[in-house]
Structures are given as structure tokens and as C-alpha cells.
Amino acid sequence: MIPRRFSFFFAIVAVALMTELVASAFGQETGLAEPVNRKPNLIIIFTDDQGYADLSCFGGKHVYTPNIDQMAKEGARLTSFYVAAPLCTPSRAALMTGSYPARIDMDVPSSITVEAVSQKPFPVCLAGDGRGLNPSELTIAEVAQSAGYKTGMFGKWHLGDQPEFLPTRQGFEEFFGIPYSHDIHPKHPRQRIFKFPPLPLLEGETVIEMEPNANFLTRRFTERAVDFIERNKDEAFFLYLAHPLPHGPLAASPEIKKQYAEQLKVNKAGKPGLFPAAIYEIDWSVGEILKALKDQGIDENTIVLFTSDNGPAKGSAKPLSGKKGSTLEGGQRVPAVIRWPKGIPAGIENDKILTAMDVLPTFAKLAGAKLPSNLVIDGKDIMPAIVGEADSPHEYFFYAHWGVLEGVRWKSWKLRIADGKEALYKLDTDISEKKNVAAKHPEIVQQLKVAMQGFEKEMQASVRSAGSVENPMPLSMK
16 A cells, blocks of 8 residues: 555646646646647758858857857868858848749849949849849748748848848838848948938837947847747747857957857957957857757757858968859858757768758758749758768759859769869869869860750749849838
8 A cells, every 4th residue: 555645646647647648648737848740940040141060069260159069079170161152142042932033033142233333233132132032933931931830030031121122021020120231321332422311220120220220239139049949938939049250340348258258268269359249149149059959958959050141251261262252162162050950960071062052951850841843943952961861962063153154063073164264173182272283184074064054044044033122211210
């Protein structure tokens, strides 16, 4: 016989176990465990102009990124991860749609011509721009919505500032952020030419503030992202956190500047300066996101991808050559870390060719979303490649800038035809692109030229028009 003093204890345990079993059966949370068979959440943390070496887990000695380093230890470092362009707008368009910028007419996106670029369209969307990502394009956010996900974006958009192009017209239920880079305002160095209006901060489609203080952008967007996680912890969600930094002008909050100075005294990792402080605040942001996931009990089944939109303007791409705006590796190969405790083994280093365009089809597969049968995109499902079950699904990866195709990668070979020079590199032994071996391998040069010709022909034959608005106006407070 069970002593009476223990009977109440056993009754409580029995009720708790029964509650957990019932909750698991019906996919409901009890706070003790995540629901069974729940679709994974997806979080993309996208920074601006952060180079290949601008993370300490990617070899950067000038920065200190403990949270992202820990994220890499618990997930995978993707060391051959590419964005589809070496500049903001076309790169972000490719991420959102899973398509090369040339396919969606976003390789030279601006409708504004300026003296500074010899009357050519500027390669990124500007203020009061008549061009942007076509609302008819299918975005990751719309894929998420089709699968029943909540969607939110916080940070920099840069795919068109007219109401027709804003995130709320592209599948995001919530948006708090800026429509383009934070340097597109009256203090721009070439303001005499551009004549930019004040920078707007939006809540949804409404301008709520002009000229927000750049020192607090990382913190404000992070706080909103954490709030989104807390409010949607019981539902599947897609969160896009797009930091405007470390794009210039550099900025960081006073709190972070003080914390970074203190940590330099303690462990001497990183170097003094505003750039590493801005990176340190981005790392703080990642830490806040991961902490929120754990606090809400949804850490195990949330995919977090951290990466950058293109190579560095002020940072480092070592050992890669090139930087932002270049089709050398440093312009388009970016640091990337992905973490998903439920689905990705810890401590992986993956050097397969993977791209930002792959996020859409990979997520669609995991979310159980069906893509339109007639939709032509360039991204592939890369989860088998990430976890080691398959090789890269990409036979070729193509490099382009300002609408001009300049290179192609096949396996470890890269052909680049730019700056009046034709060069072939073997990236597995020459990651810095220093040794031109074209003369020794004419057959590979010819194969890659044929591949480039085929790509250009396909893009020209199947291009889908960018969005267009007549009489565009800069956003302003009403």
C-alpha cells in the first residue's frame, strides 16, 4: 500500500504525464516540450556589407562575435555560400524570390539616372524610385503565408520604396523598418547630385518618424524581432531581420560601445573602433534572438540563418580577393552560419556551393508549401547538402554585376571575364584568385564559356519584368 502522504504527489505526477501525452497527441504546447510534428520556424538575419572575415568564427581577428561563434558550434558554417549579386538591391531580390536578379529584371533596378554614374541607372533602389520588386513575384514571405505561417520583417528592405513595393505588399504581415540604406538621406556624401529627402522609418506602410538615429537602429529592430517571437511562439512563423549595418555611416548604441570597450580590456579579442563595435552589436542582436527562442521553448525547431547581402565596403573578406561591387569571390561569397538543433548536426563545416537563392525552395519543402508548377526559379533545396546527405545541387553558379555577366563557378573552377581580363582559377587551392591557369586548361575555359553563353540566353528569353510605378514620390510623414 502507498503511504497516504505520497498519494497526493503521485496524483500530481500522473496528471502532469497525462497532460503531456494529450498535448503531444494534439500538437499543443504545455511549456514542457515543443509540439510533435510542428513545422519549423524560420529566421533570416541579414546584414549589410559584412565581409567574409567579419566574423571571428570565419577568421576575423578585428571583430569579436561570441554569440555567432557559439551558433556555428551548434550548427553549420557554410564556407562557400554565395549571394547572387555584389550589391544590396539585386542581392536582396534574389534572396526573396529564389531567382537570379537577371531573371526578375532586378540586376540594374533604379529608374533614376544621375550624373555620378554617367547617366546609367543606379544599381540599387533609391528614394522616390519608380522601379522595385514586382508584386507579382512570389517571395519567401508569401510562401510562408501559404503554409499558415505568421510573417514579420524588421530592418532594411531596399526593394522599392513606393507603396506597391513595400514588404506589406510582398507577404509580410508586419514591417517596422527603413525602405533602403540609412545613408540615403540629406547627409549623403553625393547629396549635391542625388538630392535625397530625409530618411523615413515605417510602421507597416505608414511613415512614423523621419531621420531615425542610426546609433539605435540595430537595437530597435532587434527589440521588435524579439517581441514578434514572443507574440507568435505558439504558431509557426517566418522572421526576416535585416540589419542596415555595418553599411556606412557606421553606428552603434552607447551601451554597446561601452560594453565593447570593456570586453577588449578583458579578453583582447577584436580591435578598437566603430566598425568592430557595430559588428559586436549585431552579434548582441543574434544573442538576443537565440535567447528569446530558448525562453519561449521553441529553440529546437527554429532554423536561424545568419549571413550578409554582399562583400565588405569597410570590413574584410580575407583570404578572398575583392569586396562589395566586385565579382571576385570577396564580392559575392559571404559568411554564413545556420543553426537548427532538431535538423542540423552541431559543428558542421560545409564547403559545398550553396546560395541565398536556395532559401526559398528549401524552406518551402520544410514548411510543406507547394510552389506553383509554372514558377521558374534558380534556387534549389539544399537541406540534404547541408546535413551531408548529398552534394551541392548546383552544377554552375554565375557572377554578375550591374547587369553584366562576368563569371561562373563549376565545382572548384571559376572563370572570370572582367576588367579586360580572362582568368581561370582553381578555388580549392587558390581561394584568393591569384593564379590564372587559363592557359593550362583551355578545355575547361571553353566549357565554362559555353555555360555562360547558355545562362545569358536563358535569362534574356525568360526575364520577368520588375515592378514599375508612374510618377513616384519620396515617402514622407502625412
